Amino acid sequence: MPSRSSDDTESGADDHSGERVTVLGLIADPDMPETIAEYLAETLPEELDGAWRVEVDADPVTATLKGTAEILDRTAHKCDSRGWTYALCITDLPVRSEEGPVVADIDHDRGVAVVSVPGMGGLQTRKRVHQVIRQVLDELRSDHGRDPGRVRRQRRHGLSGRMIGVLAPIRRTAVETEGSHLDVRYVTPGRSGTLRLLSGMVRTNRPWRLVFGLSRALAAAVATSAFGLSSSTIWMVGDQLGIGFKVLATATAIAVLVTWLIAAHDLWEKRGDPRSDPQLARLYNASTVLTLIIGVVVLLAILFVVNFVLAWLILPASLLTGMLGTETGAGTYLAVAWAFTTLGGIAGALGSSLETDRAVRQAAYGYRESRRRAEHEEQDSDGA
Known part of the structure; x- marks a missing residue:
C-alpha cells in the first residue's frame, strides 16, 4: 500500500x-x-x-x-x-x-x-x-x-x-x-506495566454490570436471607463469632460463588486451546477472576444493605435482647445482617447456575472475543 x-x-x-x-x-x-x-x-x-x-x-x-x-x-x-x-x-x-x-x-x-x-x-x-x-x-x-x-x-x-x-x-x-x-x-x-494492563482489562470488563447478570443468584440469596430472619440460631451465630471468623466466612462465600460461576459457565480460558497464547490466557483468566470477585463483592454489599434494613424493620430490639442476652444496638443488627448475607451468598452460588451463559460470560475476555469472531464471520458469509 x-x-x-x-x-x-x-x-x-x-x-x-x-x-x-x-x-x-x-x-x-x-x-x-x-x-x-x-x-x-x-x-x-x-x-x-x-x-x-x-x-x-x-x-x-x-x-x-x-x-x-x-x-x-x-x-x-x-x-x-x-x-x-x-x-x-x-x-x-x-x-x-x-x-x-x-x-x-x-x-x-x-x-x-x-x-x-x-x-x-x-x-x-x-x-x-x-x-x-x-x-x-x-x-x-x-x-x-x-x-x-x-x-x-x-x-x-x-x-x-x-x-x-x-x-x-x-x-x-x-x-x-x-x-x-x-x-x-x-x-x-x-x-x-503488566499490572496496569490487567487492571485495564478488568475495567474493560465492566464488573459492575455483572450484578445485573446475576439476578437469579441475587433472588436465591435474598430468599435464603429471608429464611435466616426467622432463625434465632443464625442470630446467635452472627452475634457470637469474632471478626476474624466473620472475615474468613465472607471470603469463603465469595470464593464459593466465584468458583461456581467459573465452573458452571465455562469461563476458564484453557491453555490447550490452539488459538490461545499461554501468557495471554493467564491474563484472560486473571482478569476474569478479578472481575467476578468485584462483581460478587458488589452483589453481597447490596444484599448486606437489604438485610440490614429488613432486620432493623422486622426484628424488634427487645426480641434480639431476649434471645441473645445482650443489649441490642446498631452493632447487633450489623452482625445479624452479616450472618444473613454470608448464608445468602453461599446459596446464591446455586442460583447462579440458572443464569444464562451470555449474561455471565461477559466477564470473560475469551468469550467476548469468540462471540465477535463468530459474528464477524457470519457477516462476511452474509455479505458473500
Missing part, C-alpha cells in the same frame, strides 16, 4: 467555507471502545488545530486478526476505502510486545494507528485514551514520526506526569520490523 507524502498528509474534504477539512476515522470495537470513540468524536474537533471531522465506525475488526501488524493493515485499507486522512483503531484487545504491554502502535507512512484501551489501566481510562489519541495524532502529523531522537513529544498531553512516571511510565520506542510499516510504539514496560 502506498505511503503518504507530505503533500497529501492533510488531505480531506472541503467544508462550506472552502477550508480544507482533515477527516479522522475511529474504528472501534463494540462496547467500551465504541463509547470512548463517540466521546472523542464530540470533543476532539474543538481541540485540534484547523478544521476536523471525526467519523466513528463500530467494527470488531480485531476479532479475526492476530497482532497489531494485521490490525494496521486492515485499518489502512479501510482508511483508503473511506477516504479518511487518518484512521485509528480503538480496541479492547490486550496487546503485548517484548518491551511490555502496548498502549499504541503507529504507522506514520500510512497515517494509521491502533490504540489498546486496556493498556491505559483501570483508572481514568477515558482521559488516558484521550491523551494517547492526541499524542498519536501529533505523531501522525509530524514529519519526524520515525526519528527515535524526537522523544520530547512524549512529554505532551500529560503522558509523562509525575504519578504516571512513577507507577507505570509510558515510553516511546522506534520500531524496525521487517515486512511491516509499524515504526513507532508506546509501551508500559516492566511489572508495573
Whole structure:
C-alpha cells in the first residue's frame, strides 16, 4: 500500500467555507471502545488545530486478526476505502510486545494507528485514551514520526506526569520490523506495566454490570436471607463469632460463588486451546477472576444493605435482647445482617447456575472475543 507524502498528509474534504477539512476515522470495537470513540468524536474537533471531522465506525475488526501488524493493515485499507486522512483503531484487545504491554502502535507512512484501551489501566481510562489519541495524532502529523531522537513529544498531553512516571511510565520506542510499516510504539514496560494492563482489562470488563447478570443468584440469596430472619440460631451465630471468623466466612462465600460461576459457565480460558497464547490466557483468566470477585463483592454489599434494613424493620430490639442476652444496638443488627448475607451468598452460588451463559460470560475476555469472531464471520458469509 502506498505511503503518504507530505503533500497529501492533510488531505480531506472541503467544508462550506472552502477550508480544507482533515477527516479522522475511529474504528472501534463494540462496547467500551465504541463509547470512548463517540466521546472523542464530540470533543476532539474543538481541540485540534484547523478544521476536523471525526467519523466513528463500530467494527470488531480485531476479532479475526492476530497482532497489531494485521490490525494496521486492515485499518489502512479501510482508511483508503473511506477516504479518511487518518484512521485509528480503538480496541479492547490486550496487546503485548517484548518491551511490555502496548498502549499504541503507529504507522506514520500510512497515517494509521491502533490504540489498546486496556493498556491505559483501570483508572481514568477515558482521559488516558484521550491523551494517547492526541499524542498519536501529533505523531501522525509530524514529519519526524520515525526519528527515535524526537522523544520530547512524549512529554505532551500529560503522558509523562509525575504519578504516571512513577507507577507505570509510558515510553516511546522506534520500531524496525521487517515486512511491516509499524515504526513507532508506546509501551508500559516492566511489572508495573503488566499490572496496569490487567487492571485495564478488568475495567474493560465492566464488573459492575455483572450484578445485573446475576439476578437469579441475587433472588436465591435474598430468599435464603429471608429464611435466616426467622432463625434465632443464625442470630446467635452472627452475634457470637469474632471478626476474624466473620472475615474468613465472607471470603469463603465469595470464593464459593466465584468458583461456581467459573465452573458452571465455562469461563476458564484453557491453555490447550490452539488459538490461545499461554501468557495471554493467564491474563484472560486473571482478569476474569478479578472481575467476578468485584462483581460478587458488589452483589453481597447490596444484599448486606437489604438485610440490614429488613432486620432493623422486622426484628424488634427487645426480641434480639431476649434471645441473645445482650443489649441490642446498631452493632447487633450489623452482625445479624452479616450472618444473613454470608448464608445468602453461599446459596446464591446455586442460583447462579440458572443464569444464562451470555449474561455471565461477559466477564470473560475469551468469550467476548469468540462471540465477535463468530459474528464477524457470519457477516462476511452474509455479505458473500
